[in-house]
Amino acid sequence: MAISAAAAAAAALSFPRALPSPLQPRRHRHRRRSAEPPACAHSERGVTFDPGSAFYRSDSAAGRDLAVLAATLHRRAAGPSAPFLCLDAMCGCGVRALRYLAQVGADFVWANDASEALRPVIVGNLSRFERAPDRRWAVSHLDATRLLSERYLRREYFDVIDVDSFGGDAAYIRAALLALRIGGLLYLTSTDWRSARGYGSRRWCCTGSCYSGISHYSIDPDSITVVGPLWTGPLHDTTFLTEMLSLATEWGWANTIENGVSLEKLLDTMIEESDSRLPPGYIRLDEIASRAKVNSPPLGTLINSLRKEGYAACRSHIGANAIKTNCPIECCLDVAQEIRNLR
Ligand SMILES: C[S@@+](CC[C@H](N)C(=O)[O-])C[C@H]1O[C@@H](n2cnc3c(N)ncnc32)[C@H](O)[C@@H]1O
Structure with a gap:
């Protein structure tokens, strides 16, 4: 990072009083904190950290991989002229903040979690990456909406804002967009994404700024459920996902299976889902089978048959x-019956 660019950015930024302005060139080196590996080490793509008492799910690691890939592409597109600033609004133990520092190469990461009790674990994790003089971070314990609104009021804009909440993220979108640099990347995930999809189960989803929509729900012809707001356009941006896959391949992440997830398979599926002919929603195979009164057809066979009929x-x-x-669901039932030789 060019010092002059950092100093210019620092003039426009103010940070928690207890911390020095993080983009200011440092006259005195801070006392280094211990670089010892954590007592209870977890690792994601080679980055070790201690989850401590924070909420941490290892099976959400793929979501964090996607965040890192998307942020890295965004950083590359932004170029080196200005410091690259990330804000993790609900950081838990700080694993995402850590990965933005270590893997994206962010110049500054703001890690926030409402729980002050998590401070030692967050600081402990981030301290291990304080070695390079141009890698800086801050930790705070504010409500995410307050933090994001304050950044906006102080005209402190971030290239990446990550909000990983329990339940829906909808309440945070407005404040996050206000604190996002124009053209920045907003990455939303939800541990229990009932509100993001309207209802449902525990999964994660990602929403890049204009890259992916909140459009996952199961089509159940028997029940009318009010969901929304609902993005009805293409689910993802094919070009961006293809670039993410190339980067994952370049870094050797694509073919490894971590926590049961292959990034290559996941991104390939998401690329297929980007077909603009596909409507929002999905249909469960057991729903088709029970309505067609057949055993569930093999998924691949059903997809191929539907494609042969000219459907996406x-x-x-x-x-x-x-x-x-x-x-249409009625044709799906016919196709399922044909596969089972009932027609
Ligand atoms: C799903 S966990 C975060 C997990 C973490 N991002 C990760 O990848 O491991 C949500 C976190 O948000 C914090 N939290 C809940 N409500 C918050 C709020 N309104 N503002 C800031 N943090 C909040 C919780 O303390 C919790 O640590």
Whole structure:
């Protein structure tokens, strides 16, 4: 990072009083904190950290991988002219903040979690990456909306804002967009994303700024459920996802299976889901089978048959037992029966 650019940015930024302005060139080196590996070490793509007492799910690691890939592409596109600033609004133990520092190469990361009790674990984790003089971070314990609104009021804008909440993120979107640099990347995930999809189960989802929509719900013809707001356009940006896959391949992340997830498979599925002919929502295979009164057809066979009939069809990255298709449900039942030789 060019010192002059950092100093210019620092003039426009103010940070928690207890901390020096993080983008200011440092006259005195801070006392280094221990670089000892944590007592209870977890590792994600080679970055070790201690989850401590924070809420941490190892099976959400793929979501964090995608965040790192997207932020890295965004950083590359932004170029080196200005410091690259990330804000992790609900950081838990700080694993994302850590990965933005270590893997994205962010110039500054703001790690926030409402729980002050997590401070030692967050600081402990981030301290291990304080070695390079141009890598800086701050930790705070504010409500996410307050933090984001304050950044906006102080005209402190971030290139990446990450909000990983329990339940829906909808309440934070407005404040996050206000604190986001124009053209920045907003990454929303939800541990229990009931509100993001309207209702449902525990999964994660990602929403890049204009890259992906909140459009995952199961089509159940028997029940009318009010959901929304609902993005009805293409689910993802194919070009961006293809670049994420190339980067994952470049870094050797694509083919390794971590926590049961292959990034290559996941991103390939998401690329297929980007077909603009596909409507929002997905259909569960067991729903088709029970309505067609047949055993569940093999997923791949059903997709191929639907494609042969001229429909768009693909797997859903949300459920292993679901498809996305523009084929009307009645035709899906016919196709399922044909596969089982009942027609
Ligand atoms: C799903 S966990 C975060 C997990 C973490 N991002 C990760 O990847 O491991 C949500 C975190 O948000 C914090 N939290 C809950 N409500 C908050 C709020 N309104 N503002 C800031 N943090 C909040 C909780 O203390 C919790 O640590």
